[in-house]
Amino acid sequence: MSTVETRARGFIMPLAQMSGNIPRLALRLIGLALLDAFAVWFLYLLIRDGVWPLVVIITIVTLGLNIINLREDLFPLRWLSPGLTLLIMMALYPIIFTIYTAFTNYSDGHLLTKLQVIHLLAKEHYLPEGAQTYSWVAYRGSQGDYILWLTSKDGENLLAVQGEPVKAVSPDEDEFGPLDEEGIPVSFEGYRRLTRIDAVKYISELGKIEFGEEPNTIKISSLDAAAQYQQRYVYDDDLDAIIDRAKEIVYSADNVNGAFTSSEGASLLPGYQVPTGLKNFKRLFTSPALRGPFAMVFMWTVAFAFFSVATTFALGLFLALIFDDPQLKGRKIIRSLLIIPYAIPGVIGILIWRGMLNPHLGVVSTTMKDIIGWAPPWLSNAWWSKIAILLVNLWLGYPYMMLITSGALQAIPHDLYEAARVDGATAWQRFWNITLPLLLVSVGPLLIASFTFNFNNFNVIYLFNEGGPPIPATPTPAGHTDILISYTYRLAFAGHRGSDYGYAAAITIVIFLLVSLITIFNFRYTRIWEEISESV
Amino acid sequence: MSKLRDRFKPTVSGQRRFGKRVRYIIALLAIFYSLFPALWVTSASFDPTGSLATTQLIPRHASLNNFRELFADPINPFLTWLLNSIKISSIVAFLSVFILALSAYAFSRFRFRFRRSLLLGVFLVQVFPSSLTIVGLFLLVQQIGRYFPTFGLNSHGGLILVYLGWVMGINVWLMKGFFDSVPREIDESAMVDGATHWQIFWNLILPLVRPILAVVAVLSFIGTFNDFLLARTILQSTEEFTLMVGLYLFVDQQFAQNWGVFAAGAVIASVPIVLVYLLLQDQIVSGLTTGAVKG
Numbered sequence: 001m002s003t004v005e006t007r008a009r010g011f012i013m014p015l016a017q018m019s020g021n022i023p024r025l026a027l028r029l030i031g032l033a034l035l036d037a038f039a040v041w042f043l044y045l046l047i048r049d050g051v052w053p054l055v056v057i058i059t060i061v062t063l064g065l066n067i068i069n070l071r072e073d074l075f076p077l078r079w080l081s082p083g084l085t086l087l088i089m090m091a092l093y094p095i096i097f098t099i100y101t102a103f104t105n106y107s108d109g110h111l112l113t114k115l116q117v118i119h120l121l122a123k124e125h126y127l128p129e130g131a132q133t134y135s136w137v138a139y140r141g142s143q144g145d146y147i148l149w150l151t152s153k154d155g156e157n158l159l160a161v162q163g164e165p166v167k168a169v170s171p172d173e174d175e176f177g178p179l180d181e182e183g184i185p186v187s188f189e190g191y192r193r194l195t196r197i198d199a200v201k202y203i204s205e206l207g208k209i210e211f212g213e214e215p216n217t218i219k220i221s222s223l224d225a226a227a228q229y230q231q232r233y234v235y236d237d238d239l240d241a242i243i244d245r246a247k248e249i250v251y252s253a254d255n256v257n258g259a260f261t262s263s264e265g266a267s268l269l270p271g272y273q274v275p276t277g278l279k280n281f282k283r284l285f286t287s288p289a290l291r292g293p294f295a296m297v298f299m300w301t302v303a304f305a306f307f308s309v310a311t312t313f314a315l316g317l318f319l320a321l322i323f324d325d326p327q328l329k330g331r332k333i334i335r336s337l338l339i340i341p342y343a344i345p346g347v348i349g350i351l352i353w354r355g356m357l358n359p360h361l362g363v364v365s366t367t368m369k370d371i372i373g374w375a376p377p378w379l380s381n382a383w384w385s386k387i388a389i390l391l392v393n394l395w396l397g398y399p400y401m402m403l404i405t406s407g408a409l410q411a412i413p414h415d416l417y418e419a420a421r422v423d424g425a426t427a428w429q430r431f432w433n434i435t436l437p438l439l440l441v442s443v444g445p446l447l448i449a450s451f452t453f454n455f456n457n458f459n460v461i462y463l464f465n466e467g468g469p470p471i472p473a474t475p476t477p478a479g480h481t482d483i484l485i486s487y488t489y490r491l492a493f494a495g496h497r498g499s500d501y502g503y504a505a506a507i508t509i510v511i512f513l514l515v516s517l518i519t520i521f522n523f524r525y526t527r528i529w530e531e532i533s534e535s536v
Numbered sequence: 537m538s539k540l541r542d543r544f545k546p547t548v549s550g551q552r553r554f555g556k557r558v559r560y561i562i563a564l565l566a567i568f569y570s571l572f573p574a575l576w577v578t579s580a581s582f583d584p585t586g587s588l589a590t591t592q593l594i595p596r597h598a599s600l601n602n603f604r605e606l607f608a609d610p611i612n613p614f615l616t617w618l619l620n621s622i623k624i625s626s627i628v629a630f631l632s633v634f635i636l637a638l639s640a641y642a643f644s645r646f647r648f649r650f651r652r653s654l655l656l657g658v659f660l661v662q663v664f665p666s667s668l669t670i671v672g673l674f675l676l677v678q679q680i681g682r683y684f685p686t687f688g689l690n691s692h693g694g695l696i697l698v699y700l701g702w703v704m705g706i707n708v709w710l711m712k713g714f715f716d717s718v719p720r721e722i723d724e725s726a727m728v729d730g731a732t733h734w735q736i737f738w739n740l741i742l743p744l745v746r747p748i749l750a751v752v753a754v755l756s757f758i759g760t761f762n763d764f765l766l767a768r769t770i771l772q773s774t775e776e777f778t779l780m781v782g783l784y785l786f787v788d789q790q791f792a793q794n795w796g797v798f799a800a801g802a803v804i805a806s807v808p809i810v811l812v813y814l815l816l817q818d819q820i821v822s823g824l825t826t827g828a829v830k831g
Contacts, residue, residue, distance in 0.1 A: 345805060
């Protein structure tokens, strides 16, 4: 192939330029080949099991990596490839997969794909009526593996080695060495014959082993007998059904509900994932039993995020204003001490507050009881619990607001204040008419970002009171202080009635849309996007 | 004009003097509010009774009982959790810095197709908090684990991958800014001498931006160390827990009874982090104003 051709196809740099880089090029190609080999093997496994979303994303990522490593003009992307691969696989894909999940019945009992369920059920065996049974003797190898010597009633012998097909043998063959009086080999090389007592000891281990190959395997059924088992559930492609050969029942695939179901309505467990369209969203918005808690959780989420930003901003700004004076001695130390709540790991800070606000033993409650003879039920009452969470979040969040506002305060030109003072404006007027408007322009975007952050502030809700106290009589568990993200978490991971990933994903999408709306508003309103686009 | 100003002067300075006293009183109150929880938990950690009920701000018979119990409990292996956290956070910090430096160099020094859209895309993705994808992440890690248990549920490998997915974000912008501030003349003259991009990156640029790499590594370490939700979602068995997950589940079982031991754990976990924060506060403040919110 001539140089010109190579360049025209745009794959590899001209040969003359390439010569110095051959070792590096070779290294890269070898690396790429290894990656491709791995990807192909992984894809084979995924296709076998029908995990289509993952098949698509891995194909795309692998193709992308190949293209940027083969095309010389895309070489800058090679520098980005580790970060981008991780971003696509572990951040973008989960977002897309969450959206996909929202339109499926993905939940406990429907965790696997249809193909995975078929493979799983194929592993079950049964003992057919009139099946041949054998008496057995086992030999144990040094690694805990076994050999079985089987004798049928007619005196035929079979040798079953783990992981190999069962074969008919005759004890007279030389390879078996000396035999005992029943005609059973005394030993095999490297294997020890189990006595009856040993067999009792290992029986539970032995009973789990399937000797031979699918579909006909031999299993030990009791101390005296082993038998040839058969695959119980066989998938029939034409019927799209699973046939239970033990009971002779046909379970047809019900691709609406995601289960193999018999004509009498019995379903095989587990079920499988199927697309269910808008069902999860319909449940969310129309089912009276679910709509109620969802609406309550939604309203509290907005209120919580709003009041969190408002209170932390107010306190942060107040402190920033007070310590804004450069002549104030010890300013630096004061600031350092005031940002301590921000520095303490959030989980620990929240748990400390949970201890301090404990209604019986917490220091805040006991002190209040000593002084005014009463302490609020911080954890068990819906309203007090909400107030408590806002108080905790105020402590966690004010240092951040203090830091950003004191930065912004210094950027406000001083002559503005001078001019206002000259015009006779009071301190109060100066604050409302100069400081606050100018401050909001510069920290406004951060306040909105903080709103989105608190909108999804799982930790403070979950760690302080696990979303409680519970809202009584709801079909899905929900608490008075649950916000959308902690409600989602409950549905997906902490439900006592099983995990419903599909429904949880549907709520996640609602949160996504809200966060996107807020962000678009933020970009529009503050023109951040223009600024960023220009700075690229 | 000057007369006018003179007339105002005494009142202003008078206000200042009065203001100063008020300011210090407010400072004291604010510091009390800010520090009290930390002081209270520290004193609880030295209180030998070890329960929530009897905690006093100055324990009468201070002892190290809680600390001893913390390290001796076989059911709640605090030391294992601490080491797990340090291991995971170090790996994440190291790999993040590496990934970020490579990306920032490309964005700063190369001009190529998709550069602009990639930079903007990276900015957009980080608008969504990682907590929003827990359902998708959990199911993804579960699926991967069916084939590669090292990266599946209840594995540190899986958790590390999850953290690394969210490395590219505002950090790329921060880092690119620092790379941009290194004059291009440096690499141009090296280029004339026949240096490759890799040599320029490794031998010239990286040593110059080492301070910012260190800061990013430390912040990434702290962020990972402090994470709760992702670790709670991926990890399932006591032996694999990170410190935050382990401490929470420990104190959650028997809140009041386990308080003293929890307090000891809280002190050990917090003190190094707080010190690092105080040392790096100027860098953190400058990072904050670019829009990162503590996660």
